[in-house]
Amino acid sequence: xxxxxxxxxxxxxxxxxxxxxxxxxxxxxxxxxxxxxxxxxxxxxxxxxxxxxxxxxxxxxxxxxxxxxxxxxxxxxxxxxxxxxxxxxxxxxxxxxxxxxxxxxxxxxxxxxxxxxxxxxxxxxxxxxxxxxxxxxxxxxxxxxxxxxxxxxxxxxxxxxxxxxxxxxxxxxxxxxxxxxxxxxxxxxxxxxxxxxxxxxxxxxxxxxxxxxxxxxxxxxxxxxxxxxxxxxxxxxxxxxxxxxxxxxxxxxxxxxxxxxxxxxxxxxxxxxxxxxxxxxxxxxxxxxxxxxxxxxxxxxxxxxxxxxxxxxxxxxxxxxxxxxxxxxxxxxxxxxxxxxxxxxxxxxxxxxxxxxxxxxxxxxxxxxxxxxxxxxxxxxxxxxxxxxxxxxxxxxxxxxxxxxxxxxxxxxxxxxxxxxxxxxxxxxxxxxxxxxxxxxxxxxxxxxxxxxxxxxxxx
Ligand SMILES: [Zn+2]
Numbered sequence: 001x002x003x004x005x006x007x008x009x010x011x012x013x014x015x016x017x018x019x020x021x022x023x024x025x026x027x028x029x030x031x032x033x034x035x036x037x038x039x040x041x042x043x044x045x046x047x048x049x050x051x052x053x054x055x056x057x058x059x060x061x062x063x064x065x066x067x068x069x070x071x072x073x074x075x076x077x078x079x080x081x082x083x084x085x086x087x088x089x090x091x092x093x094x095x096x097x098x099x100x101x102x103x104x105x106x107x108x109x110x111x112x113x114x115x116x117x118x119x120x121x122x123x124x125x126x127x128x129x130x131x132x133x134x135x136x137x138x139x140x141x142x143x144x145x146x147x148x149x150x151x152x153x154x155x156x157x158x159x160x161x162x163x164x165x166x167x168x169x170x171x172x173x174x175x176x177x178x179x180x181x182x183x184x185x186x187x188x189x190x191x192x193x194x195x196x197x198x199x200x201x202x203x204x205x206x207x208x209x210x211x212x213x214x215x216x217x218x219x220x221x222x223x224x225x226x227x228x229x230x231x232x233x234x235x236x237x238x239x240x241x242x243x244x245x246x247x248x249x250x251x252x253x254x255x256x257x258x259x260x261x262x263x264x265x266x267x268x269x270x271x272x273x274x275x276x277x278x279x280x281x282x283x284x285x286x287x288x289x290x291x292x293x294x295x296x297x298x299x300x301x302x303x304x305x306x307x308x309x310x311x312x313x314x315x316x317x318x319x320x321x322x323x324x325x326x327x328x329x330x331x332x333x334x335x336x337x338x339x340x341x342x343x344x345x346x347x348x349x350x351x352x353x354x355x356x357x358x359x360x361x362x363x364x365x366x367x368x369x370x371x372x373x374x375x376x377x378x379x380x381x382x383x384x385x386x387x388x389x390x391x392x393x394x395x396x397x398x399x400x401x402x403x404x405x406x407x408x409x410x411x412x413x414x415x416x417x418x419x420x421x422x423x424x425x426x427x428x429x430x431x432x433x434x435x436x437x438x439x440x441x442x443x444x445x446x447x448x449x450x451x452x453x454x455x456x457x458x459x460x
Pocket of ligand 1: 309313391
């Protein structure tokens, strides 16, 4: 009896110990898993699993989608776009679907997860491929609903309509683009295959160090490294990530910048020594404008006599956005005599900047409000005493206008001392990636050349 009691007690003890061990084990493995995922996120971008949200992969054509789902065969596939003031019903009517088919199609989409929301949020201009139903062929629609999702509607062999959301397959690619400038950076860079938003990023980050109007010569070269996400079906770039590395070679003078996350997790750019790419004030707070009048004495175009011009004039079409030249607080925003519509920003203790002859202010601009560098504050105009649309830009140091092109601007925040070792390692890994990409780019060129040669052989 006593023995039996002891046995039960032991058994209980073992059960408790067992469950505790299992719990501990679960806890530990869980912890190990989650840290390893975190590390992965940090070091390698994880490919999105294809079964995310349990969506199947889309296909490039309606025909292939019908094959995939085993629907009624389609023929004579056509293409249209959703027009303004149109919904799916009116669109279907326009492309000659019968009313009873339209009702069935709409009902089948309504049955999807968040179906009614999908129907009310179809984007204007969305491409729709379709096949009209007939006695022999099935009705089918492929809606390019978002960049990553297609909605497919098809008729099965029993003539019932079915709907399903498909995920467009994507892949991410590290990309290194190099190029030589033929008198214009913008055109040369676009020709070299840099996506436009990456180019704008590149220009705004280099804009602090390079005067694009005077410092660029033909033969100067550039390199840029970034990650892009590509739609595997269409081969279109659907997203680009912030630039990782950019380099400009200006008449042998090399400038390199690397992205590195600041304490808020935002990418900032620094040179190889950890010096910030940012200056506290931009020399040119506008994109693509021509410097039409410099700082100094000049004959005034309206008043006729010689007058000191205490700023820079940038000729640009009315409506061209004007940026805040630096972080600061709006001190003035309103009409200011011959300056017309005028904004003044107070930056650090010593610097202010002013923007005149504007056609209007950005809706967020209010006196006393904080603005960030590079944000739009207003638009070029010709208000006040002005002969044509231009931005009159002043840099004011200790309440006196100075020549914006001559001032030595203090830099933004550099990489902190405690992060410097980590930063240098980070640069090393980016440069290694660059070298690997250079090799694979070269291999691609060789492959293309070989391909061309073999083509020639065949055709000759
Ligand atoms: Zn001016």
